[in-house]
Structures are given as structure tokens and as C-alpha cells.
Amino acid sequence: MRRERKRVRIWLPQLGFPRLGPVRLFGATQLGPGAPQPRWIAYGSSITQCTGAHGPSRTWPALVAAANGWDLRCLGFAGQCQLDPVAARFIRDSSAELISLRLGANSYRRATFSARSFGPAVTGFIQTVLDGHPGVPLVAQTPITYPGGESELNAVGLTVADLRALLVEAVEALRDSGYDNLHLIDGRTVLGPGEEAALADGLHPTADGYELMATRLTPLLGACLPAPAAAET
Structure with a gap:
């Protein structure tokens, strides 16, 4: 009987509290x-x-990883993407050939940072991450379209558009200071104005909306990983 080799990939639920039991093949x-x-x-x-x-x-990260042949570690935290130093240190100390950060949405909704503090928080987070990954490409993604927040001020006087601009400014300042392997993706090119039908509640994408994001992010993120690393798959 001819033996076949098969790759088995196990995806844990992205919602709820999973329990792991014995694996039988x-x-x-x-x-x-x-x-x-x-x-x-x-x-x-x-x-x-x-x-x-x-x-x-x-999910969009799972689909992008599968399409590009990458091993994914997803650190998506509902309501808690707040540039916490412990998260930066964890990423710093974890193996990676590519790192992406989607920033700004939670900071707007929770009014976590002011116009004065958001940029420095982004800068410090990225610098900490790159302390452990010199030369590794890092991609900062600005928020996708958020119709309810693009022009509405939050409790600290910022709109989503403001946070998007502050994020771009912080990344460009890091580039100017010598961090030359930083990339930017405008979230509005992933899910933008006029595509509100892809949002379930005016903020979060529908299930099909996540798949649309994956279709657009697959080549954008794939272009950021150097060819030698991609050739090892």
C-alpha cells in the first residue's frame, strides 16, 4: 500500500472557551x-x-496565512488592542519572519490615548517589538472604514481619521530615524468608504467582509515578506 504524507492544520475556535482533548489519527x-x-x-x-x-x-488572518504559506500566530484581542507593553514584549520575544499590527480602533472607542500620547505609544510599542526582530518587516495597518467614527469626536477629542493620521505620522518618523523595514497599509484600501454593506454593525465586518479583507490583504502583506524567507516554504 502506497503511503501518503498529509499536512494536518488544527484551528482553535476564535470565539468562546475551547478545551483540548486527546488527538487520534x-x-x-x-x-x-x-x-x-x-x-x-x-x-x-x-x-x-x-x-x-x-x-x-x-478569519482574515487564517486565510492570508493559508494563501501565502505562513505559520500564523494570531494575537487579536477584542477591545484590548491598547499597545500594552506586555504585548510588545511578548511579540519581541517570539519567533517571527513577519509582524503586522492593526492599530487605532480600540484606542478610539475606549478613548485610551490623546493626540499627545498616541504617537509616542505607537513608537514605543514598535521599537520594543523590533528590539527582538532587527531586520524583520513590520507592517502597521490603519483602521478600516468606521462610518460612525470618521468625523465624530471621542471623549479625548479624536476621530478615527485623526488616529489614522497620527499612526502614519509615527511610522514615518520611525522610518526617518533609521527603521527602514516598516510598511504601512491604509485600512480604507482593505475595507473602505462605500462598502458599509460589508460591516455587520457599522464597525465589525460580516463573515463575508472578513473574507473580502483576506482577498485584499493577501497580496499586500505578501509583498512585505522578503523573497528568501518566502522561498523556504
């Missing part, structure tokens, strides 16, 4: 690690966690 004679793939860390809010996706393998 019927008919398998050997079990071993698969070929190494470039490691991608995706940090963000509920829009990165994707609780409303069709399933754990159909």
Missing part, C-alpha cells in the same frame, strides 16, 4: 512536524480576532 502510522513555514504574528483588535467569521479557518 486513525490509520496513521507516523506523526511528525511538517516542513517549516515563515512565521507571521498578527496583532490587533476584534477585527483581527474575527469572532464573526464563518469559522476559525476563515
